[in-house]
Amino acid sequence: MKMKHILTAAALVAASGLVQAQIDPLQARSLAASCAACHGTDGRAQPGGMVSLAGSNKNDMIKKMQDYKAGRIPAATIMHQLAKGYTDEQIEAIAGYFAAQKR
């Protein structure tokens, strides 16, 4: 009986881990919304201003964010600080969101 409880608990822990690792589309959207202040609504920046993120290549964007996070882009003014605030899973979700937006 006791063993069964332990197994059930272990299964629950494993299941909740899976749930946490997945970021649903709504969460991705709200994560991406924090970029709007500078990069425009849904990543469409005003012409002549900030870089637009909408329609970016997902993998390029993940790489860029990881490079900022790791300090591999020395000329950055703000993105190297900002990128540190996101987990790898969050960065992937954000990049996926912007990649799916129309330019």
Ligand code: HEC
């Ligand atoms: C406070 C303003 C601000 C916010 C908020 C912001 N960015 Fe940026 N972003 C910049 C600036 C400024 C640059 C140019 C690099 C630098 O100076 O850091 C940049 C550059 C980038 C680049 C590189 C573009 C290129 O082609 O080189 C990417 C990708 C990017 N940002 C993604 C994001 C994402 C994703 C978010 C939200 C999680 C975000 N940014 C939020 C200001 C911002």
